[in-house]
Amino acid sequence: MIKIKNLVHEYIRRDEDDNVVDIKKALDDVNIEVKKGEFVAILGHNGSGKSTLAKHINALLYPEEGQVIVDGLDASKEENLWKVRQRAGMVFQNPDNQIIGTMVEEDVGFGPENMGVPPEKIWERVEKSLKAVGMYQYRKKSPNKLSGGQKQRVAIAGVVAMHPKCIILDEATAMLDPGGRKEVLRAVRGLNQVEEVTILHITHYMEEVVHADKVFVMDKGKVAMAGTPREIFSRVEELQTLGLNVPQVTLLAHELRKAGLPVSKGILTGEELTRELLTIKAGR
Ligand code: ADP
Ligand code: MG
Numbered sequence: 001m002i003k004i005k006n007l008v009h010e011y012i013r014r015d016e017d018d019n020v021v022d023i024k025k026a027l028d029d030v031n032i033e034v035k036k037g038e039f040v041a042i043l044g045h046n047g048s049g050k051s052t053l054a055k056h057i058n059a060l061l062y063p064e065e066g067q068v069i070v071d072g073l074d075a076s077k078e079e080n081l082w083k084v085r086q087r088a089g090m091v092f093q094n095p096d097n098q099i100i101g102t103m104v105e106e107d108v109g110f111g112p113e114n115m116g117v118p119p120e121k122i123w124e125r126v127e128k129s130l131k132a133v134g135m136y137q138y139r140k141k142s143p144n145k146l147s148g149g150q151k152q153r154v155a156i157a158g159v160v161a162m163h164p165k166c167i168i169l170d171e172a173t174a175m176l177d178p179g180g181r182k183e184v185l186r187a188v189r190g191l192n193q194v195e196e197v198t199i200l201h202i203t204h205y206m207e208e209v210v211h212a213d214k215v216f217v218m219d220k221g222k223v224a225m226a227g228t229p230r231e232i233f234s235r236v237e238e239l240q241t242l243g244l245n246v247p248q249v250t251l252l253a254h255e256l257r258k259a260g261l262p263v264s265k266g267i268l269t270g271e272e273l274t275r276e277l278l279t280i281k282a283g284r
Contacts (some may be wrong), residue, residue, distance in 0.1 A: 001034050001035060001036045001037075001038070001070070001071055001163065001165060001166055001198045002031050002032065002033065002034040002057055002068075002071075002166065002198075003032075003067070003068075003069040003086075003201075004030055004031060004032040004033070004056070004057075004066070004067070004069075005031055005066055005067040005069075006029050006030075006031060006032075006065070006066040006067065007027050007029070007030040007053075007056060007063055007065070007066035007067070007068060008025070008027055008028060008029060008030075008064070008065040008066050009025070009026045009027035009049075009056065009061060009063075009064070009065075009221075010024065010025050010064070011023070011024040011026055011052075012024075014118070024164055025221055026049045026052040026221050027049050027052050027053060027056070027221045028220065028221035028222050029032065029066070029222065030066070030221070030222065030223055030251075032053075032078065032216060032223065033282075034166075034198060034200065034214070035198075036165070036196070036198055036267045037196045037197075037198055037215045038198055038199070038214060039189070039192045039199045039201065039211065039212050039213050039214075040198075040201065040212060040213065040214045040215070040216065041197075041201050041202075041203060041208065041209040041212035041215045041216075041229070042054075042200060042201070042202045042203075042212070042215075042216050042217075042218070043202075043203070043204075043206075043209065043215060043217045043218070043232075043244055044110050044217055044218030044219060044224075044242070044244075045219070045242065045243040048218040048219050048220060049218050049220075049222075050170070050171075050202045050218050050220065050275050051170055051202070051223040052221075053218070054090065054160065054168045054170045054200070054202060055169055056093070056219050057070060057075075057077065057088050057166070057200065058069050058084070058085060058088045058089075058090045058168060059075045059080075059081050059084040059085050059088075060090075062075075062076065063075060063076050067173055070084045070087055070088055070166070071084075071087045071088075071165055073087070086115065086162060086163075086164065087164055087165045087166060088161030088164060088165070088166045088167075088168060089162055089164035089166070089168070090159070090167075090168050090169075090170060091152065091155050091156055091159055091167065091168070091169045091170065091172040092155075092170050092171075092173055093171045093172060093174050094155075094175060095148055095152045095155055095175070096149035096151070096157070097245075098151075098155040098238075099151060099154060099155065099179060099248060101143065102142060102143075103139075103140060103141070103142060103143075104130070104135065104138050104139050104140070104141050104142075104143055104146075104154050105123075105126050105130065105140065107143055107154060107158060107232060108125075108126045108154065108157045108158045108229065109122050109123070109125075109126045109158070109161065110158065110162050111158050111161050111162040112125050112126075112161050112162060115162060119130075122161075125161045125163070126139075126157075126161055127139075127163040127226065128161075128196070129157040129158070129160040130154075130157050132157065132160055132187070132190065132191060132192060132194075132195065133153040133154075133156050133157045133160070133187040133190075133191075134153065134183075134186075134187060135150060135153050135154055135157055138150065138154075139264060140167070141196075145282075147178060147180060147220070148175060148176045148177065148180045148184070149176050149177070149180025149181070149182075149183040149184055152172055152176065152180065152183075152184045153183060153184060153187050155172075156169075156184070156187060156188065156191075160191065160195075160197075161261040164197065165197065165198060166198040166199070166200065167188070167191065167197055167198070167199055167200070169184075169199070169200070169202060169203075170198040170202045171202050171203060171204065171253060172201075172202075172206060173185065173205060173208065174203070180278065181205065181208070185208055188189075189211065194208075197279050199268050206233075206244075206245055206246055206247040206250075207247050209229055209232075209247075210229050210247060210268045211227055211229075211268065212228075213228070214226070214227070215227060215228065215229055215232045217232065217239070217242060217244065219242050219278075222266060225238065225239075225242075225260040229266075229268060230266040230268060231266065232266075233246050233247065233250045233266045233267075233268060234265035234266035236250065236251065236254045243281060245270065245280075248272050249267060249268070249269060249272075249273055250266070250267055250268060250269050252273065253267035253276075259284055261280060262280060263276050263277075263280070
């Protein structure tokens with residue numbers, strides 16, 4: 001679905017006379033591959049280059065150096081621009097900036113309408129997208145009346161209605177309360193598992209990473225770590241050096257290991273830890 005090779009991105013700041021006054025290397029030789037249907041999580045502290053990477057996958061930024069291929073389309077080619085944007089939909093952090101309609105169903109219909117989808121097909125898409133994120137019963141409501149999690153699900157439905165093959169969520173859960181985060185994640189996992197939409201989930205919440213197929217950890221514009229959640233969360237100290245946490249239960253298991261209990265590395269859930277502790281207890 002996505003193939004990124006040796007991608008470099010520099011933000012260049014110029015003064016009035018067009019002289020370069022500052023260069024910021026936001027991506028530094030990034031290589032990433034994502035298969036169709038995968039759920040990929042991207043971690044990294046603020047300023048590590050996650051949003052810049054997301055914008056390249058959505059063809060909002062131009063790859064000056066390196067290559068970005070989305071669904072076989074080279075994002076550096078002018079004629080592919082809109083195709084790439086249609087294939088990779090983006091959901092951003094602030095739900096209030098993404099909602100434009102005065103009614104939920106109208107909002108979700110904007111994308112397909114702009115794409116030139118015939119009117120009768122638009123309503124089909126709106127209905128299906130709202131059902132996919134569990135917001136169909138709110139279709140006649142004003143988006144202003146919704147909770148943060150509900151607004152984000154409407155924003156996701158708006159992207160889904162454009163039939164993307166891939167959805168990139170750039171910290172789309174960051175401004176939500178725990179309940180809202182769960183709602184959104186459930187909706188996104190549903191799209192991934194039922195509709196086989198490829199998901200790139202950029203997040204700070206470690207619990208949202210546990211179910212991913214693959215994790216990339218960004219640091220200073222580079223991919224610092226890559227692997228399955230279990231592989232990544234086995235490397236607690238390395239993550240901490242990169243300014244990141246691990247899920248609470250993983251940290252607890254790590255502490256127990258350090259204290260001498262034979263607990264496995266990369267414990268991801270409470271059930272796993274309980275099972276291991278019971279085995280240890282039985283063995284005594
Ligand atoms: P993240 O999403 O991980 O927080 P970003 O991709 O937003 O990281 O930013 C990566 C680096 O690029 C940061 O140092 C940031 O300050 C810089 N940067 C981001 N956007 C711009 C911009 N429009 N102009 C200049 N520098 C930018
Ligand atoms: Mg960002």
